[in-house]
Amino acid sequence: xxxxxxxxGRPTTHGCISLHASGIExxxxxALLPEHVRLLVEDGWVVRxxxxxxxxVAVGDAEYAVVGASVTREAAPDPxxxxxxxxxxxxxxxxxxxxxxxxxxxxxxxxxxxxxxVALLAERGLDSVSLELVPRTTIAQSMDALSSQGNMAGxxxxxxxxxxxxxxxxxxxxxxxxxxxxxxxxxxTGVAGLQxxxxxxxxxxxxxAYDVRAAAKDQVESLGAxxxxxxxxxxxxxxxxxxxxxxDEQLDRQRQQLSDLCAESDLIITTAQVFGKRAPVxxxxxxxxxxxxxxxxxxxAIATGGNVEPSMLGEEVEIDGVVVMGDPNLSSRVAxxxxxxxxxxxxxxxxxxxxxxxxxxxxxxxELPDPIASAVLLTRGGEVRDERVRSTLxxxxxxxxxxxxxxx
Ligand code: NAD
Numbered sequence: 001x002x003x004x005x006x007x008x009g010r011p012t013t014h015g016c017i018s019l020h021a022s023g024i025e026x027x028x029x030x031a032l033l034p035e036h037v038r039l040l041v042e043d044g045w046v047v048r049x050x051x052x053x054x055x056x057v058a059v060g061d062a063e064y065a066v067v068g069a070s071v072t073r074e075a076a077p078d079p080x081x082x083x084x085x086x087x088x089x090x091x092x093x094x095x096x097x098x099x100x101x102x103x104x105x106x107x108x109x110x111x112x113x114x115x116x117x118v119a120l121l122a123e124r125g126l127d128s129v130s131l132e133l134v135p136r137t138t139i140a141q142s143m144d145a146l147s148s149q150g151n152m153a154g155x156x157x158x159x160x161x162x163x164x165x166x167x168x169x170x171x172x173x174x175x176x177x178x179x180x181x182x183x184x185x186x187x188x189t190g191v192a193g194l195q196x197x198x199x200x201x202x203x204x205x206x207x208x209a210y211d212v213r214a215a216a217k218d219q220v221e222s223l224g225a226x227x228x229x230x231x232x233x234x235x236x237x238x239x240x241x242x243x244x245x246x247x248d249e250q251l252d253r254q255r256q257q258l259s260d261l262c263a264e265s266d267l268i269i270t271t272a273q274v275f276g277k278r279a280p281v282x283x284x285x286x287x288x289x290x291x292x293x294x295x296x297x298x299x300x301a302i303a304t305g306g307n308v309e310p311s312m313l314g315e316e317v318e319i320d321g322v323v324v325m326g327d328p329n330l331s332s333r334v335a336x337x338x339x340x341x342x343x344x345x346x347x348x349x350x351x352x353x354x355x356x357x358x359x360x361x362x363x364x365x366x367e368l369p370d371p372i373a374s375a376v377l378l379t380r381g382g383e384v385r386d387e388r389v390r391s392t393l394x395x396x397x398x399x400x401x402x403x404x405x406x407x408x
Pocket of ligand 1: 135140191244
């Protein structure tokens with residue numbers, strides 16, 4: 001623990017951070033760029049990365065070495081040293097099994113959809129930190145990786161859709177006549193949806209948008225888009241701004257009223273999600289069939305089940321001339337900037353939740369546990385701490401926390 005840090009000359013007080021390549025095909029993002037590694041090395045971390053990790057963002061190994069990272073394929077040199085293993089996407093079971101005993105696993109762990117991994121992390125007694133569980137509070141904003149990646153995905157959804165549209169978005173007056181602006185419909189106006197609206201507006205489209213949350217109307221209109229009026233009765237929000245699931249009847253009413261809007265749209269971007277649950281089906285096959293051939297639908301909620309009935313995970317399907325895109329990893333299309341903001345989120349989170357004395361996530365067992373550390377710490381000591389995640393596990397196991405408050 002007192003080995004000198006070659007970059008800063010100060011003694012190392014933290015442990016060893018290892019970055020891992022994503023197991024997901026086509027994932028170009030990395031958890032830390034050299035600018036982030038520099039900050040962590042200065043803080044006393046030893047940072048290890050596998051060779052060619054960042055080819056997807058066109059950053060070479062030498063750039064990591066210059067800021068003090070060690071570029072190596074070997075396992076961490078000192079298994080007794082606290083180690084933090086960072087993943088952009090959920091690690092495989094084999095990877096988890098191979099991690100040393102005192103490891104903290106951090107990353108997008110997809111806790112609501114990967115009960116197998118959650119159970120294994122708990123069984124192995126590892127600490128794990130899920131980026132999906134960062135609370136939506138002012139102080140945690142700089143750590144909110146779901147939002148930073150949602151922003152990137154909203155932008156990328158519009159660019160990807162436009163590239164398949166074979167039409168321009170803005171009105172264009174030329175000597176040969178006037179081209180009318182394309183009509184874009186955005187369903188779900190959280191972080192990704194608002195960015196999609198802003199991007200389509202900048203490109204000159206006529207944008208209409210819809211969300212169940214009452215606050216969404218003002219947010220949509222402040223971007224210059226039209227808010228679609230859809231009557232579905234009472235809706236509620238849960239703490240943190242997230243929407244709750246609609247009833248089947250409300251979803252039916254929503255679909256009926258959205259159908260005409262869909263039919264007249266050139267490009268539809270759907271981003272509607274319900275935290276911890278499957279995304280609602282909002283655009284049915286029938287609604288897609290009513291669209292003009294050449295129109296495009298980008299289902300940006302496909303990673304959590306999708307809002308568009310005929311969309312397929314990771315595929316582009318064509319239905320009567322309408323292209324339906326189901327890319328679950330839109331932010332990877334803009335991997336350089338997505339990694340820039342993701343790395344900043346992770347550095348900010350580590351600075352907040354890691355105890356510099358131990359190199360591990362701070363103790364969350366006291367009377368006044370840090371709310372951010374308490375929320376993001378998914379497993380510790382064999383326990384799954386988040387009650388919402390626990391309830392998705394078979395037989396509601398492994399065990400609930402014994403001496404600590406719930407993370408939810
Ligand atoms: P999300 O990704 O969970 O869902 C996207 C949107 O889909 C949400 O706006 C939701 O209301 C909407 N939606 C759900 N079901 C729908 C349906 N049936 N029909 C239409 N729309 C539906 O949400 P998000 O992007 O994470 O953001 C949710 C809210 O939280 C937003 O208001 C956002 O501004 C806010 N937020 C706050 C903070 C903070 O305070 N630190 C950080 C990030 C986001």
